[in-house]
Amino acid sequence: MDSTLHGNDIEKIVSADRAHVWHHLTQHKPFETGAPRIITEGRGMKVWDHNGKEYLDAVSGGVWTVNVGYGRERIADAVRDQLVQLNYFAGSAGSIPGALFAEKLLEKMPGLSRMYYCNSGSEANEKAFKMVRQIAHKKYGGVKHKILYRARDYHGTTIGCLSAGGQQERNAQYGPFAPGFVEVPHCLEYRKEDQDLGHLSGADYGRAAADAIEAVILREGPETIGALCLEPVTAGGGVIVPPEGYWPRVQEICQKYDILLHIDEVVCGVGRTGTWFGYQHYGIKPDFVTMAKGVASGYAAIACLVTTEEVFDMFKSNLDDPLDYFRDISTFGGCTAGPTAALVNMDIIEEEGLLANTVAMGERLVANLTALAGKHEVIGDVRGAGLFCGAELVSDRAAKTPVDEALAAKVVAECGAQGVIIGATNRSVPGYNNTLCFSPALIATAQDIDAITGAVDTALTRVFG
Numbered sequence: 001m002d003s004t005l006h007g008n009d010i011e012k013i014v015s016a017d018r019a020h021v022w023h024h025l026t027q028h029k030p031f032e033t034g035a036p037r038i039i040t041e042g043r044g045m046k047v048w049d050h051n052g053k054e055y056l057d058a059v060s061g062g063v064w065t066v067n068v069g070y071g072r073e074r075i076a077d078a079v080r081d082q083l084v085q086l087n088y089f090a091g092s093a094g095s096i097p098g099a100l101f102a103e104k105l106l107e108k109m110p111g112l113s114r115m116y117y118c119n120s121g122s123e124a125n126e127k128a129f130k131m132v133r134q135i136a137h138k139k140y141g142g143v144k145h146k147i148l149y150r151a152r153d154y155h156g157t158t159i160g161c162l163s164a165g166g167q168q169e170r171n172a173q174y175g176p177f178a179p180g181f182v183e184v185p186h187c188l189e190y191r192k193e194d195q196d197l198g199h200l201s202g203a204d205y206g207r208a209a210a211d212a213i214e215a216v217i218l219r220e221g222p223e224t225i226g227a228l229c230l231e232p233v234t235a236g237g238g239v240i241v242p243p244e245g246y247w248p249r250v251q252e253i254c255q256k257y258d259i260l261l262h263i264d265e266v267v268c269g270v271g272r273t274g275t276w277f278g279y280q281h282y283g284i285k286p287d288f289v290t291m292a293k294g295v296a297s298g299y300a301a302i303a304c305l306v307t308t309e310e311v312f313d314m315f316k317s318n319l320d321d322p323l324d325y326f327r328d329i330s331t332f333g334g335c336t337a338g339p340t341a342a343l344v345n346m347d348i349i350e351e352e353g354l355l356a357n358t359v360a361m362g363e364r365l366v367a368n369l370t371a372l373a374g375k376h377e378v379i380g381d382v383r384g385a386g387l388f389c390g391a392e393l394v395s396d397r398a399a400k401t402p403v404d405e406a407l408a409a410k411v412v413a414e415c416g417a418q419g420v421i422i423g424a425t426n427r428s429v430p431g432y433n434n435t436l437c438f439s440p441a442l443i444a445t446a447q448d449i450d451a452i453t454g455a456v457d458t459a460l461t462r463v464f465g
């Protein structure tokens with residue numbers, strides 16, 4: 001225990017935290033009376049807090065990140081060795097792990113061939129937006145500069161990313177936003193009545209939801225639209241798995257109007273949905289893919305923007321113009337810890353067969369949650385892709401009335417009391433902070449999945465009777 005406390009007693013740590021740390025996504029007023037939770041240790045699927053309480057982590061570090069689980073000495077050892085050899089060098093120089101990880105990852109992404117390193121999902125998305133804007137200037141006199149984003153999707157925390165953010169509660173109070181970002185409708189079949197598409201289902205709904213994107217393009221003028229940015233499976237907006245028929249139509253629309261397709265794999269990337277990338281379920285060909293969380297499972301900060309040779313070539317075409325290359329840098333894109341951890345992370349996924357495990361355990365999780373829906377009226381819809389699942393809670397099944405967000409939060413708290421950490425959509429889409437979220441590490445066993453849904457069963461009974 002001493003090593004994790006660095007020789008300090010826990011009271012000292014708690015009081016230092018309370019006095020100085022501004023926590024993410026947290027209203028701090030309650031911290032003046034309650035104690036913050038400090039996580040001190042993690043092993044496999046489990047973490048421990050400062051009181052020694054053990055938790056089964058069903059959300060991979062809170063925000064779907066720790067894909068290969070906690071305590072991987074192999075990653076830590078590789079990072080340590082690399083940091084001693086060379087920790088950092090930035091600018092136009094490369095690094096050994098940077099080259100090796102790019103090669104290994106891109107082998108899994110046919111059609112894509114260039115990797116740009118940075119630090120966070122937001123930053124990777126910003127860089128893609130900048131490339132789209134620069135291509136508009138280079139090829140289209142600045143006209144084809146607009147970026148489409150989807151209602152309920154999230155792309156990051158910066159003002160640029162919030163401008164592409166389809167979650168009004170996250171955006172509230174942070175405007176004004178950047179111009180040139182335009183929203184298209186969501187594709188959540190469970191909420192199709194909101195779009196007057198209640199008469200359609202399955203692939204018919206999927207195609208109609210994609211047609212709604214085309215309608216926006218025609219309204220704005222296709223000559224003004226540079227890119228369409230989408231999550232393959234919407235995460236914080238409610239774990240939305242697009243219906244059949246959606247993606248092929250989206251691809252068709254992008255090709256028809258010469259629109260670059262940017263897939264935000266910050267959550268889905270590197271195994272979460274049971275394939276290396278979420279878009280690979282649908283046979284689509286993106287022009288940009290951004291990724292972050294699972295790339296190194298949180299063992300180092302790394303994010304990547306991946307693109308095609310065609311896009312890359314556009315940035316080296318005009319040697320007469322001194323401004324005609326991608327004039328962008330990421331200071332910590334030059335830290336070697338990220339690609340080193342990411343390389344070993346990929347090796348672990350391959351060697352331990354974690355993609356296949358994700359598919360099998362994801363099916364078990366959805367089956368268990370669906371069984372719970374048979375018992376608890378409050379579960380209106382269960383959705384999932386691999387180990388990335390959501391259960392939407394409603395107070396009236398026929399009317400699909402979302403439960404109050406305080407009740408979803410109570411279910412999360414009741415699971416926590418039983419030693420299982422789950423999540424819920426939080427301050428994202430107004431009125432729809434009602435979806436329980438599950439994203440356990442890809443190493444989850446059947447026993448883990450059953451323990452997670454067992455805790456949810458008890459929590460739902462405690463909260464809703």
Ligand code: PMP
Binds near residue numbers: 156236267292
């Ligand atoms: N895109 C998606 C889909 C995300 O869920 C997130 C973070 N939750 C981001 C982008 C932003 O990533 P980061 O927090 O690393 O900037």
